[in-house]
Amino acid sequence: MVSSKAHPDNGENLPNFIARFEKALHEAFYKEADINQLSLQRGLPPAVWKRIMDEVPLAVAIPEAYGGRGAIVKECLALLASASYESLPLSLTFGINIALFLEPVAKYAAADVKAPIFDAFLKHQRMGGLMITEPDYGSDALNMRTAYMPHESGYRIKGTKHWQGLTGQADFWLVTARKQLPNGELARDIDFFISDNNVPAQHIKVEKLFNNLGLYMIPYGLNTIDIEVPANQRLQPESTGLKMMLDILHRSRMQFPGMGMGFIKRMLDEAVSHCSQRMVGSGNLLALDSVQFQLSRIQSAYTICSAMCARSSAISGIPYNLSSEGLEANTMKALVTDLMQEAAQLCLQVSGANGYKISHIAGRGIVDSRPFQIFEGSNEMLYTQIADILLKKMKKAKVDNLFQYLSAGELTKQAAPHFKKSLDFSPGEVLTQRKLVDLGKIISRTTAAGYVLSLADKGFRSDLVEGCLENLSMDIAHLVSNFYLDSRAQVINDYTSASDWKAFV
Numbered sequence: 001m002v003s004s005k006a007h008p009d010n011g012e013n014l015p016n017f018i019a020r021f022e023k024a025l026h027e028a029f030y031k032e033a034d035i036n037q038l039s040l041q042r043g044l045p046p047a048v049w050k051r052i053m054d055e056v057p058l059a060v061a062i063p064e065a066y067g068g069r070g071a072i073v074k075e076c077l078a079l080l081a082s083a084s085y086e087s088l089p090l091s092l093t094f095g096i097n098i099a100l101f102l103e104p105v106a107k108y109a110a111a112d113v114k115a116p117i118f119d120a121f122l123k124h125q126r127m128g129g130l131m132i133t134e135p136d137y138g139s140d141a142l143n144m145r146t147a148y149m150p151h152e153s154g155y156r157i158k159g160t161k162h163w164q165g166l167t168g169q170a171d172f173w174l175v176t177a178r179k180q181l182p183n184g185e186l187a188r189d190i191d192f193f194i195s196d197n198n199v200p201a202q203h204i205k206v207e208k209l210f211n212n213l214g215l216y217m218i219p220y221g222l223n224t225i226d227i228e229v230p231a232n233q234r235l236q237p238e239s240t241g242l243k244m245m246l247d248i249l250h251r252s253r254m255q256f257p258g259m260g261m262g263f264i265k266r267m268l269d270e271a272v273s274h275c276s277q278r279m280v281g282s283g284n285l286l287a288l289d290s291v292q293f294q295l296s297r298i299q300s301a302y303t304i305c306s307a308m309c310a311r312s313s314a315i316s317g318i319p320y321n322l323s324s325e326g327l328e329a330n331t332m333k334a335l336v337t338d339l340m341q342e343a344a345q346l347c348l349q350v351s352g353a354n355g356y357k358i359s360h361i362a363g364r365g366i367v368d369s370r371p372f373q374i375f376e377g378s379n380e381m382l383y384t385q386i387a388d389i390l391l392k393k394m395k396k397a398k399v400d401n402l403f404q405y406l407s408a409g410e411l412t413k414q415a416a417p418h419f420k421k422s423l424d425f426s427p428g429e430v431l432t433q434r435k436l437v438d439l440g441k442i443i444s445r446t447t448a449a450g451y452v453l454s455l456a457d458k459g460f461r462s463d464l465v466e467g468c469l470e471n472l473s474m475d476i477a478h479l480v481s482n483f484y485l486d487s488r489a490q491v492i493n494d495y496t497s498a499s500d501w502k503a504f505v
Contacts, residue, residue, distance in 0.1 A: 092165065285350060310458075
């Protein structure tokens with residue numbers, strides 16, 4: 001497809017740009033087609049895609065020197081939020097393009113490679129994605145088997161990848177691989193290569209598409225890689241390929257709040273609207289205390305996500321190296337995706353039977369937001385990493401009391417006093433993984449409270465902040481109580497023996 005706009009108006013301010021984009025979404029989803037019907041089918045009709053992409057939304061992730069809006073984090077998050085208010089899959093599509101292709105290319109690709117790629121995105125509605133995950137290794141990227149070796153004027157890459165968003169749809173791919181050594185083994189480090197699917201020698205074969213649950217707009221599948229790419233299409237790390245991968249993934253995780261922002265706001269708006277109109281007896285649902293509590297949870301998520309967006313905008317731009325920022329990156333990704341799923345569940349609950357439809361925003365919201373807790377690092381794994389990072393820092397600082405340590409931390413010193421009663425304990429050095437997950441959740445929520453208080457200092461409305469802190473205090477107290485429980489429950493493999501209830505009646 002060719003865009004009707006040769007290039008974006010770089011002088012257009014952000015509010016006008018977003019307003020124009022939101023108008024295009026409204027026309028595409030409510031005039032060109034019915035979004036509730038689109039949610040039941042795979043992909044989007046070409047006319048709908050064209051109406052959206054005619055606004056050149058991905059210009060937000062392209063540097064000004066190449067005709068884009070400058071790859072400013074605030075603008076990228078604003079675009080993702082506007083998209084996710086209407087369609088979480090659309091927002092994820094943009095998120096994949098922005099964080100997992102355009103930004104890595106802008107930062108690490110050779111100058112002569114960038115220009116034609118960015119031009120293709122701006123003028124011809126191209127898309128790009130990232131290939132890391134392999135069938136036998138999942139999150140264990142360091143043991144991937146996709147290999148490369150020098151070949152004539154470039155590299156030969158062979159391997160298998162799966163569960164890449166935009167499988168069969170993206171025009172460009174970043175492909176990760178390990179160098180094959182003379183003895184046949186693979187090097188420990190990881191390298192990234194750009195492939196152009198429109199070039200026969202670089203075309204990646206789609207073996208099959210998966211029948212994914214939810215996120216119908218985005219094709220996922222299994223890919224066989226046997227390609228040759230020129231030498232200049234290898235990304236150039238600042239130090240090692242592993243650190244480059246961490247920088248890319250951490251920057252991507254710090255953009256999850258953008259996708260969460262519009263989605264959570266939509267769940268809140270839908271829930272409040274329904275509860276205001278739904279009459280029960282002499283009043284509406286808002287008169288019920290339990291409903292007030294449920295809506296306060298979604299509103300708290302809205303506040304936390306707002307604070308995360310502000311924090312990400314300040315620290316996750318391309319000039320920053322985020323390879324060592326695992327605690328904040330994991331906190332943002334894991335917590336905001338938990339909040340997204342909770343918001344959808346609560347919106348469906350207050351919506352009653354109507355919410356239990358795939359065509360209802362809450363019904364499909366539950367299905368569409370669920371994989372966010374799994375991909376790009378499962379939340380249990382990320383919470384474990386958060387706890388490990390903090391415990392190592394506490395050991396190095398020779399501080400064993402959690403409250404004492406968090407009270408001195410840059411991110412948590414403002415928040416820790418709000419939760420002193422809960423945080424005043426020593427977690428210990430040797431913990432089971434289930435305890436590490438709980439500890440990671442405690443730390444993430446305390447860190448998020450720090451983001452919220454920082455935003456409050458800048459003028460964010462105080463009543464939202466107060467309600468948010470109340471909910472976070474409750475969450476942290478609950479997690480700490482779990483932390484104290486000596487849970488050793490294990491799965492029993494031969495559980496069917498002497499466990500048929502009918503034998504006891």
